[in-house]
Amino acid sequence: MTGTVGTDVRAVRGPAARRPSRGLHALLVMVVAVVGAAGGATAYDGIGSAARVQTFADAVVVVAAADGALREEAGEALVRAASRAAATPADGARFAALAAATDAGRAAVARLVGAGPGGGWSDDVSEALAASTDLDDTLVKARTEVVSSRSASFAANHYGQVVAGERAVLDALLRDLEGATDDADVVRPARVLGTVADLVAAAARERETGSALLATAPVVAGDHVTGAGLAEYVDTVRRQDAAVAALAGLRPRPAAVGTATGPDPAALEAARDAVRRTATALESSPEARSAAVQRFAEVTGQRLVALDQALAAVADGLRAAADEGRARAVRRAAAILAGTAAAAVTAALVTRAVTRRRTGRSGVTP
Numbered sequence: 001m002t003g004t005v006g007t008d009v010r011a012v013r014g015p016a017a018r019r020p021s022r023g024l025h026a027l028l029v030m031v032v033a034v035v036g037a038a039g040g041a042t043a044y045d046g047i048g049s050a051a052r053v054q055t056f057a058d059a060v061v062v063v064a065a066a067d068g069a070l071r072e073e074a075g076e077a078l079v080r081a082a083s084r085a086a087a088t089p090a091d092g093a094r095f096a097a098l099a100a101a102t103d104a105g106r107a108a109v110a111r112l113v114g115a116g117p118g119g120g121w122s123d124d125v126s127e128a129l130a131a132s133t134d135l136d137d138t139l140v141k142a143r144t145e146v147v148s149s150r151s152a153s154f155a156a157n158h159y160g161q162v163v164a165g166e167r168a169v170l171d172a173l174l175r176d177l178e179g180a181t182d183d184a185d186v187v188r189p190a191r192v193l194g195t196v197a198d199l200v201a202a203a204a205r206e207r208e209t210g211s212a213l214l215a216t217a218p219v220v221a222g223d224h225v226t227g228a229g230l231a232e233y234v235d236t237v238r239r240q241d242a243a244v245a246a247l248a249g250l251r252p253r254p255a256a257v258g259t260a261t262g263p264d265p266a267a268l269e270a271a272r273d274a275v276r277r278t279a280t281a282l283e284s285s286p287e288a289r290s291a292a293v294q295r296f297a298e299v300t301g302q303r304l305v306a307l308d309q310a311l312a313a314v315a316d317g318l319r320a321a322a323d324e325g326r327a328r329a330v331r332r333a334a335a336i337l338a339g340t341a342a343a344a345v346t347a348a349l350v351t352r353a354v355t356r357r358r359t360g361r362s363g364v365t366p
Contacts, residue, residue, distance in 0.1 A: 031155040050326035052117040053186055057178035057322035059112050060193065063170045064315040066105030067197075068308045070166060071204045074159040075097040075304065076210045077146040081155050082215035083290045099143060106136070109169065124172040132165040156208055163201070172199060183325050189318040194248045196314055199243035200307045206236035207300040210275045216294045218282035225278045233275055253308040262303030271299040 074096055087095075092243065113121075113129050121129070142158035174194050178187055209232050213225050262268050274292055283289045 030062070036238065046151065048329070049181065050322070052179060053181045053183070054319075054322040054326050055117040056173055056180060057116070057186070057319040058172065059115070060173050060177065060190075061319050062105075062108050062112060063127075063173060064164060064193070064197075066102070066109045067163070067166045067170060068200075068311065069098070069101040069105040070159075070163060071200070071304070071308070073102045074142070074163060074238045075204055075207050075297070075301060077143070077213045078156050078159065079293060079301075081146050082211040083297075085290045085294070102139075106132075106139075106166075109133075109166065122172070122176050125169070125176060128165075128169040128172045132162075132169050135162045135165045138162055155330040156212070164202075167197070167201065170194075181319075181325070185321045186318065186325055188250065189314055189321055192254070193311070193314045193318055194241055195246045195250060196307070196311050199240055199247070199303070200311055202236050202239035202243060203304055203307055204298065206233065206240070206296060207304065209233045209236060210271070210296050210300065211279045211293050213275050214296055215289050216278065216281070216282055217289065218284055221284070223282050224280050225282065230276075230279050236274070254313055261264055262299070264299065264302070264304055267299045268303060271296045 032075065062272070073095070077096060080091065110133050113126075113133075116125070120126070134137050138158050139162045142162065145158065146153040171194070174190050174337070179192050209229075212231060213233060216225060216229075218224075274296060283292060
């Protein structure tokens with residue numbers, strides 16, 4: 001029997017035909033998974049880093065505010081002790097309000113101990129916070145000396161220790177903040193803040209030392225201050241000039257610091273001249289000494305208000321920059337995750353199209 005042998009070749013539906021499609025699909029899934037994991041890790045790290053910087057910036061604002069409150073209290077207290085003028089009820093109420101503001105600020109700083117970034121504060125910040133809290137008794141001594149003994153020198157020493165403790169916290173935070181980011185929009189105001197803090201600290205010290213010199217009573221006619229005493233005052237002015245020069249090279253530069261001589265440059269220069277004149281003769285009249293101290297305190301105090309406002313403005317600017325940095329990180333993360341999702345959808349569509357094409361080609365028409 002003869003005839004034509006026909007072979008019916010149909011599309012192969014078994015495992016052998018599906019193997020290439022499955023392999024391609026697995027490869028695409030693996031690629032998308034790797035890219036997605038990398039993108040997710042990048043997004044997560046970016047948000048975490050920005051959040052850490054934001055925590056530092058928030059803490060800097062808290063410490064700067066507490067520092068300003070303490071500085072205002074210390075300046076008022078030391079001027080009062082130096083002038084030795086009888087305190088009025090209004091003076092007492094003002095000092096009590098300043099002390100309450102200081103206590104509130106220091107309480108806010110103390111709460112930072114448990115409010116660190118992920119992983120906690122660095123050893124430097126933790127040690128500075130602990131040391132600042134340990135100075136509470138020193139602050140009480142300073143206040144007692146102002147009210148009871150009216151000793152400007154003892155009070156200045158104790159207030160100075162507390163001020164230095166808070167400044168150590170601020171310096172440690174700024175160092176860690178700069179180490180945690182390379183975002184120029186955050187680093188720049190952090191550096192400006194440190195320099196403005198130097199300027200404010202020197203201006204506050206000028207108010208204290210100048211008031212003490214003006215209040216010094218002569219022992220004999222023609223008596224004058226020691227060279228060391230005047231040198232300390234002159235150094236406070238030099239430090240301020242150095243800080244202003246450093247600020248000239250930094251941007252943004254706070255408008256309030258643009259006029260480092262304060263709202264009335266002529267009045268500041270006159271007040272400084274009064275201090276310089278103590279190098280040749282001390283004022284013998286108690287009334288005249290008290291009036292000179294009050295005038296000096298008023299002029300330098302107005303300037304400190306402007307500088308403290310500049311410090312607060314820079315601290316707020318730093319926090320705003322940190323907030324914007326975190327917002328950018330969130331937007332970047334959203335874009336990365338959206339791109340990963342789009343890649344996954346595209347991979348699925350490509351796999352489906354390739355599978356259909358291979359299935360169509362595997363059949364032979366008889």
